[in-house]
Amino acid sequence: MNIVDPILFQCRRQPPVAAICAPGPGIGLISYRRLEQYVHNVTRKLQSLGLPERSIVAVNITDVIFHTVVLLASMRLGLITLSVREGELLLPFKIDLLIADAKRPPTDRTQVVFADLSWTEGDGEPLEPRLLPQVHEDDLCRLILTSGTSSTPKAVPISHKLLAKRMARHATFGNRIANCSRIYCDVPVSTSLGFQFLIYALARGGTAFFPGEDFASTLRVIEDYNVQCLVGSPSGFENLLRWFDTVPAYQSNVEVIFCGGDVLSRTLSERLRSRICSHVIAAYGSTEASMSGVAHAHEIAELSRAVGFVTPGVVVQIVDASETVLPPGQEGEVRIRSEFAVDHYLGDPEESKKVFRDGWFYPGDLGALNADGLLVITGREHAVLNLGGDKIGSEALERVLAQFQGVAQAAAVTVPNAYGNNQVFAFVVAREKIDENALIAYGASSIPRPFAPVKYFFVDALPLNEMGKLDRRRLQDMIPADLLAPS
Numbered sequence: 001m002n003i004v005d006p007i008l009f010q011c012r013r014q015p016p017v018a019a020i021c022a023p024g025p026g027i028g029l030i031s032y033r034r035l036e037q038y039v040h041n042v043t044r045k046l047q048s049l050g051l052p053e054r055s056i057v058a059v060n061i062t063d064v065i066f067h068t069v070v071l072l073a074s075m076r077l078g079l080i081t082l083s084v085r086e087g088e089l090l091l092p093f094k095i096d097l098l099i100a101d102a103k104r105p106p107t108d109r110t111q112v113v114f115a116d117l118s119w120t121e122g123d124g125e126p127l128e129p130r131l132l133p134q135v136h137e138d139d140l141c142r143l144i145l146t147s148g149t150s151s152t153p154k155a156v157p158i159s160h161k162l163l164a165k166r167m168a169r170h171a172t173f174g175n176r177i178a179n180c181s182r183i184y185c186d187v188p189v190s191t192s193l194g195f196q197f198l199i200y201a202l203a204r205g206g207t208a209f210f211p212g213e214d215f216a217s218t219l220r221v222i223e224d225y226n227v228q229c230l231v232g233s234p235s236g237f238e239n240l241l242r243w244f245d246t247v248p249a250y251q252s253n254v255e256v257i258f259c260g261g262d263v264l265s266r267t268l269s270e271r272l273r274s275r276i277c278s279h280v281i282a283a284y285g286s287t288e289a290s291m292s293g294v295a296h297a298h299e300i301a302e303l304s305r306a307v308g309f310v311t312p313g314v315v316v317q318i319v320d321a322s323e324t325v326l327p328p329g330q331e332g333e334v335r336i337r338s339e340f341a342v343d344h345y346l347g348d349p350e351e352s353k354k355v356f357r358d359g360w361f362y363p364g365d366l367g368a369l370n371a372d373g374l375l376v377i378t379g380r381e382h383a384v385l386n387l388g389g390d391k392i393g394s395e396a397l398e399r400v401l402a403q404f405q406g407v408a409q410a411a412a413v414t415v416p417n418a419y420g421n422n423q424v425f426a427f428v429v430a431r432e433k434i435d436e437n438a439l440i441a442y443g444a445s446s447i448p449r450p451f452a453p454v455k456y457f458f459v460d461a462l463p464l465n466e467m468g469k470l471d472r473r474r475l476q477d478m479i480p481a482d483l484l485a486p487s
Contacts, residue, residue: 002135003160004039004076006203011036014205020198023212023221026063027117032205035069037124042073044127045119053078053133054140055096060084061115062101064210068189068198070099070115075141075160078133082143082155083190091145091155093347137161143346144192146287154345156192156287166290166340167200172311173281173294176256181206182225186232186240192287193260197231215243219250230254230276233261234268235387235450238419241271252276259297260285262387263305263377265420269297284308284375289341289361292316293375303376310373314338317360318369331378334365385414385451387422392451394472401426401453404442406434411462412453413475415484425483426453427475429462455483 011019015033022028030038051057057079061067071081082095095110102114142158171178183201185208187194201208209227212218221227232240237259244250254276260283272280282300284307285291293308293316300306310316317325318332326332341361344352355362367377385394394412401410409429414422428439436456444452463474 001137001160001164002076002078003141003163003199003203004072007072007199008036008039010202010205011039017205018207018225019202020065020068020208020210021221021225022064022210023217025213027065030065035202037122038069038120039072039076040124040126041122042069042119043076044122046070046073046077046079047127047131049097049113051077051079051097054080056080056082056094056143058082058084058095058098058110060098060100064189066101066115066117066120069120071189076132078135078139080140080143080157082145083188083195084145085190091153091347093155135160137164142195144195144287145190146192154348154351156342157344157346158342162340162342163196163199166196167203169291169311169313169340170200173258173283173291174256174296176279177229177258177281180229180256182209182227183207183229183231184209184222184227186211186230186236187261192290193231193233215246219243219247222254226253228255229258230256231258231260234259234264234419234421235262237268237272238417238421241268241275241419244275255279256281258283260291262421263307264297265416266301266304267416267418267420269301269420271419273297282308284377286336286361286363288355288363289314289336289338291340292336292338295374300374303374305378306374306376308375310369310375313340316369316373316375318367328371329368331366331368333362334367334375334377335360335362337361385412385422385424387414387424387450392448397424397447397451400446401428401439401443403446404434404439406430406432407439409462411470411472411475413472413479415476415479424451424453425455425457425479427457427459427462427478429460430458434458 011032017032018029019032019035020030057074059067059070059081061070074081098110098112099115100112137160139159140157141160143155144158145153146156181204183197183206185194185197189195189198198208209221257272257277257280259280264282269280280297282295282297283291284293291311292314293310295308315337317335319325319335320332337360343356365377366379367375369375385392397412398410401407407428408431411427413425415425417423439456463471
């Protein structure tokens, strides 16, 4: 089955119903009737380009609804889709075509087609069946870029069948999500979570909502359409809470919150449950293996860094350096075997060998598992900074800081803020006098915004371990106690 077929079925069954809403400039709102017309018109446009089946099509379009239409039309033609941002085209495999809006022309050598809303114009008639490819359920339909186990983007290949299996298990997340048809997603469609919930909502005839250009328009849509479910990462929900705090009189009617991407801190969990919705689901997962653990947030609120109970169809083990399985409660490396997991990265055998071994996926997390199957994540095996779902390699960030005039060494560490989400502090060893304000401005302009350090400390030396390497755990001890918020 082509994963687009159930969506087109819903288009025919309930044409007037709202399908996707993203308030702001651009399309803004689209019904199922219009969605079907747009998909068929864009399908004809793509078919005229003569791309072979299973070609990889990258999409860099700002308007989320137009972006989605291009994705659906591409998958309908048996093409493999990939949502990209600027700078994400240097990948270990060939992209056959980049479809971009004219506002952001690419700079690499990939074949490019510029798209605008004229692509959606036409009679809305479907392509003749003889011109549609025979898509097998095991054919790939989607690539998701992830840097979860390192700082380098890797492509996770998703087939029509695997995507359908991942969506079918949403019932594991509780009956409230299964009964929700109006879902607001705070993470973009380029992510595994955002794309999966988009397709899930549309395949069931629901409405998928995305953030508007400002909080006022987003809140108005949430209220007017009586959104039932909010999906996002801890960092996204922190921003949402900050918005809600500006409207003290707002009373939420949201029925359930689904939080994935990073550990849900006790502070953020309590704030969400008291301010927006009492029913919060915390989930532990990855693009490679999908959701591996879930729990009601109130169940695990008192257990520091608990992420959820291992779900059906998934096996989680904790192993030592020799890959011996450790007993319950003992800390070690997390590995996952799942019927919802992939077994390689596309075009990257070296990275694949590192994390996919003997049927297991090694996400790079350290943790412990109790006798009831509750997983606790205690840290990372490698130096990856996770800011509420956004990830970057700490060494990559430190290399940028070390390029500033006068910096001899730099080290980055994450510290929880008042919402329990991580923020970045930096320690700097200077070889000469440094203008701190200039360093702050350099960091803000040279490092992606979520990862720019919010505070710098100048120190005489960085702590090293017995092997002469940076001891990141001791960095935490160097942070003044008054700057540490409870997690």
